[in-house]
Amino acid sequence: MIRSLLPLARLLGPHRWLLVAAILSGIAHHLVVLASAGVGAWVVSQAITGAAPDDLRGGLITLGVLLPLLAVTPWLESYLAHVAAFRVLADVRGRVYEAFDRLAPGYLLQRRSGDLGAAAISDVEQLELWFAHTLSPLVSAATVPVAALTALGVFHPGLALALAPALVLLALLPAWLRRHAEAHGAELRARVGELNAEAVDTLQGLRELITSGAGDRQLDRIAELDDRLLDAKLAHGRRSGLEHAVTNALTTLGLLAVLLTAALLVTGGTLSATYFPVAVVLAATTFAPVIAVTDVARDLNLVIAAGDRIMTILNTPAPVTDRVTAPPPGPIAPHVAFSGVRFRYGTTPPDAVTDVTFDVAPGETVALVGHSGAGKSTCASLLMRLWDVDAGAITIGGHDIRDFPQEELRRLITLVPQDVYLFNIPLIDNIRLGRPEATTEDVIAAARAAQADEFITGLPDGYDTLPGELGARLSGGQRQRIAIARAILKDAPILIMDEAVSNLDTESEQQVSAAMAGVRRNRTTLVIAHRLSTILTADRIVVLDGGRVAETGTHHELIGRAGAYAALMASQLTGAGGA
Numbered sequence: 001m002i003r004s005l006l007p008l009a010r011l012l013g014p015h016r017w018l019l020v021a022a023i024l025s026g027i028a029h030h031l032v033v034l035a036s037a038g039v040g041a042w043v044v045s046q047a048i049t050g051a052a053p054d055d056l057r058g059g060l061i062t063l064g065v066l067l068p069l070l071a072v073t074p075w076l077e078s079y080l081a082h083v084a085a086f087r088v089l090a091d092v093r094g095r096v097y098e099a100f101d102r103l104a105p106g107y108l109l110q111r112r113s114g115d116l117g118a119a120a121i122s123d124v125e126q127l128e129l130w131f132a133h134t135l136s137p138l139v140s141a142a143t144v145p146v147a148a149l150t151a152l153g154v155f156h157p158g159l160a161l162a163l164a165p166a167l168v169l170l171a172l173l174p175a176w177l178r179r180h181a182e183a184h185g186a187e188l189r190a191r192v193g194e195l196n197a198e199a200v201d202t203l204q205g206l207r208e209l210i211t212s213g214a215g216d217r218q219l220d221r222i223a224e225l226d227d228r229l230l231d232a233k234l235a236h237g238r239r240s241g242l243e244h245a246v247t248n249a250l251t252t253l254g255l256l257a258v259l260l261t262a263a264l265l266v267t268g269g270t271l272s273a274t275y276f277p278v279a280v281v282l283a284a285t286t287f288a289p290v291i292a293v294t295d296v297a298r299d300l301n302l303v304i305a306a307g308d309r310i311m312t313i314l315n316t317p318a319p320v321t322d323r324v325t326a327p328p329p330g331p332i333a334p335h336v337a338f339s340g341v342r343f344r345y346g347t348t349p350p351d352a353v354t355d356v357t358f359d360v361a362p363g364e365t366v367a368l369v370g371h372s373g374a375g376k377s378t379c380a381s382l383l384m385r386l387w388d389v390d391a392g393a394i395t396i397g398g399h400d401i402r403d404f405p406q407e408e409l410r411r412l413i414t415l416v417p418q419d420v421y422l423f424n425i426p427l428i429d430n431i432r433l434g435r436p437e438a439t440t441e442d443v444i445a446a447a448r449a450a451q452a453d454e455f456i457t458g459l460p461d462g463y464d465t466l467p468g469e470l471g472a473r474l475s476g477g478q479r480q481r482i483a484i485a486r487a488i489l490k491d492a493p494i495l496i497m498d499e500a501v502s503n504l505d506t507e508s509e510q511q512v513s514a515a516m517a518g519v520r521r522n523r524t525t526l527v528i529a530h531r532l533s534t535i536l537t538a539d540r541i542v543v544l545d546g547g548r549v550a551e552t553g554t555h556h557e558l559i560g561r562a563g564a565y566a567a568l569m570a571s572q573l574t575g576a577g578g579a
């Protein structure tokens with residue numbers, strides 16, 4: 001258990017001293033409780049046995065000193081632990097988002113976004129339990145019983161010996177149940193992650209679900225996942241209940257043991273009767289921190305599982321790292337060349353692309369075409385350095401792209417993706433994303449060039465419209481034109497366009513084509529082409545087939561060759577494949 005918790009302690013960073021102060025306050029609190037209970041019991045038993053008021057003065061003064069401490073120390077412990085916890089949580093959340101940034105998007109593609117959201121939000125929140133409510137009680141639980149056992153031992157060693165077994169068994173209880181506890185915690189987290197991911201998936205795919213009539217099936221699936229979550233929660237609850245019952249039994253047995261031993265010692269004459277209530281009260285008070293820790297330890301497995309997931313994200317190495325800190329000196333010609341590029345996702349065959357060689361001259365537009373799975377998107381991702389090539393090289397202006405820091409490389413390249421994500425910030429800021437310092441005039445000019453100004457100004461709030469308010473009211477074509485406006489504004493010399501596969505209506509298609517023509521002008525453009533109009537206006541076409549370059553040439557040359565391209569066009573016209 002302790003080994004599983006160590007990584008969490010490492011997350012503390014500079015805030016560890018605050019937690020140390022919280023822990024010291026916690027220990028002080030329990031010792032004050034112990035002392036005031038002991039002194040209180042002593043005063044009462046003295047009074048009952050008829051001691052003179054003067055003999056009680058010392059005890060009463062001690063109680064007077066201890067009582068304010070009794071109020072202040074738990075407050076201090078809680079305050080310091082929470083301040084530390086919230087600072088640590090803010091740090092960890094920042095580190096998780098940094099890790100997403102470092103790993104994106106290669107790693108993110110392999111994990112479902114709802115699942116990742118859970119890691120970023122609820123797992124980090126889960127850590128609050130550890131830092132604000134667990135660490136300090138854990139240390140108190142270890143130190144306070146030692147103090148109580150010592151005090152009892154001073155009265156009579158037999159009293160300490162009577163109490164020790166119950167305390168040891170209570171301390172060992174979480175460790176005994178640990179294997180089940182960790183398995184239940186991991187299961188619970190997995191089920192919550194699964195349900196979150198499915199819920200996000202359902203919301204994102206709502207249109208498809210409704211139009212394909214699969215809504216009921218999806219609801220059944222969510223209900224099934226809900227049932228599995230309930231089962232996991234019940235298993236977790238059953239184990240918690242068992243732990244609770246055993247804790248109560250051990251506490252009662254421990255107290256009875258001290259009570260009996262003290263009674264025997266008093267009747268045997270080895271312990272003064274005034275110490276009898278003191279011993280019993282001390283024993284009862286000792287259990288409080290141990291029980292508190294078994295209570296929080298019950299949920300500790302959830303914290304460990306959450307911590308594990310966070311550490312996995314933080315420790316995953318980035319798929320691509322910078323090997324230089326500055327770009328090659330001098331002006332960089334926007335000439336893109338792939339030579340002998342080979343790449344596979346993961347380690348198992350087949351390659352996604354093999355021996356791919358082609359180039360895009362400055363200002364030229366090259367259309368990448370091929371059946372679904374031919375390797376078009378992979379080429380685009382490799383050029384953006386989302387992954388590094390396994391063999392061969394990609395160069396810009398004759399320089400290997402690995403000789404540019406990633407930030408510099410992404411300054412040179414703009415991507416217009418198929419599915420454009422709009423953040424819920426005003427449209428003007430959505431367009432400004434690639435160049436935050438752009439003026440309003442620049443944004444409007446870019447939107448005009450992207451044929452987006454007209455529909456934006458037609459909206460009630462114009463450029464200040466929040467996409468969230470629009471819901472699904474922006475069409476695919478309109479979204480793409482916003483992405484094109486972003487690209488025009490960013491003004492990078494190299495452009496990668498991933499054309500939308502979905503059919504646009506003729507008017508929208510014409511507007512997008514006009515926008516694309518505008519953005520392609522004077523830029524080196526690699527376009528993953530799905531539309532005939534794009535393919536026809538490209539300077540050259542590279543046909544990919546099974547991850548290899550099958551043919552290169554203009555539309556007319558390639559049709560004349562009656563090879564892979566001609567076959568692809570024929571299959572596209574009959575609707576059997578995707579270009």
Ligand SMILES: Nc1ncnc2c1ncn2[C@@H]1O[C@H](COP(=O)(O)OP(=O)(O)OP(=O)(O)O)[C@@H](O)[C@H]1O
Nearest residue numbers: 109345352370371372373374375376377378379578
């Ligand atoms: N993230 C990934 N992990 C594993 N394999 C992948 C991944 N992305 C693509 N592949 C595989 O790599 C090969 C090339 O895929 P790629 O997406 O580049 O093709 P594409 O021509 O762009 O297809 P489409 O037109 O359908 O987008 C395919 O066999 C695909 O299954």
